[in-house]
Amino acid sequence: MGNEDERTFLQKASGQWNDFRTFLWNKNEKTVLGRNGKSWAQIGLFYLVFYTCLAVFWAIMLIVFLQTITDDQPKFKSYIGTPGLYQIPKFSEKLNPIKFDVQNEKTYLGYVKELQTVYDEYLERNGNGNYSSCVGNEIRDFDGVREEICEFDIEEQFGDVCKPPHFGYKFGKPCIFVGLNRVWGWKPENYPSDGIPDAIKKTHEENFITVACQVYKDAQTLLNSTMIAPVPGFSFKYYPFLGAINDNYKDMYVSPLVAIQFDLSVKNREVRLVCQSYAANIEPGNGLFDTSYRSELRIDMTITDKS
Template identity: 30%
Template structure:
């Protein structure tokens, strides 16, 4: 007859065996409650299921790409009018004209930005006639040509005759650029007014601020606007639509 002390030990062995069997049962060959065949079938199901989902995703992306044009966006009604941005990308500029290290970041930004406008690069493009639109017809995917816009056209703000873009003399240059809106054909004679494809580069307007001693050590607020009969520059909800405002302080 088994003693009372042997019963708890036997019960513990039974519980340990039951716990081990739930992981792997050597009698039935089950692992975590499933046989090898059952595990194989469920893995095969999920493999086919996720392969089908991946195939559907790739198919929908492929169909969507077929509807897109490499040159013209499908939807263009969200941004009907161009914005205006400046280089350097600073809306608050402060520097001492006698301290080159203070205006060096602005000069480096302009020099880097104008690298694609170098005359040697632009001579590879087409010399388009002024005052007209340069329109091209051709097959989809055909390489388009682009018009020249030479760095030397920026004159005193080209950085060619003055590598500091006027910052060292306290008459700094800023470059204005319209955001490109595909299909936009401005009417009349659009211009930028300032008060107080492969190898394609957007035309620029260079503004040289002819400051004098009375303007130094004072924060000046300057607003530039695009003026055109079919261009907007007075949207209160978008302060960069057709205009840009920046502040500059030149110390001596």
């Protein structure tokens, strides 16, 4: 019947292609993509002015923002007022709780490898860095600029506590390393003579952040002893951390560690241990990360002996 609907597929495709070519360039109306030269000039001018204004506005906002920050310290640091404890081996699905068989090396090999990795890193950094011996334990802060970088000789600091290659696991006296998170500019403070907590009165020393561990809920009969090195914890001489001021200092700074070795009095039973750090200004921050504890770490530990 000659109806348009009866056109073949190729005829329809050819017609659509011709329409598309006309849309791209209409030689009769002298238009490109449906617009003539005047229309393209108008829309081009509009977007040129629009994006120029947008770029100027963005640049002004960036300049204003840069006036509020400095190169020598972070702008926002109040949400983390005090450092928290962290543990090595780190918590993970495979390594938490700490559970191993004294007679089966494979059960504690993962813990030992992680401790050995950190131990070797500290040995290497101490040997390659230009560190100061930093006699004394006082805070090193020279009007906000700190060029002196105190060494942390892990072999000397730990002594006979938590020694490689087994870090006590082979003998059923497992070790962990604990450290404090870096908080820019934070300075530990000494307790007044009459304000030392009862939990650390026997071990506390001036110019140290004391570390103390006990069995959760005071079930001390489950724990024979705890050895800590260096005694009693973190020396003040490594604080404050001012890494943002000096890139060389930031790269070389080594966070101090404390080695803790546990001697449990029971086997084949899970024991929950609590380790805390003590300083006059380590208190709950009453902020986003507030807890009801001082800087605290909980470790669940089970030692079995299938000999």
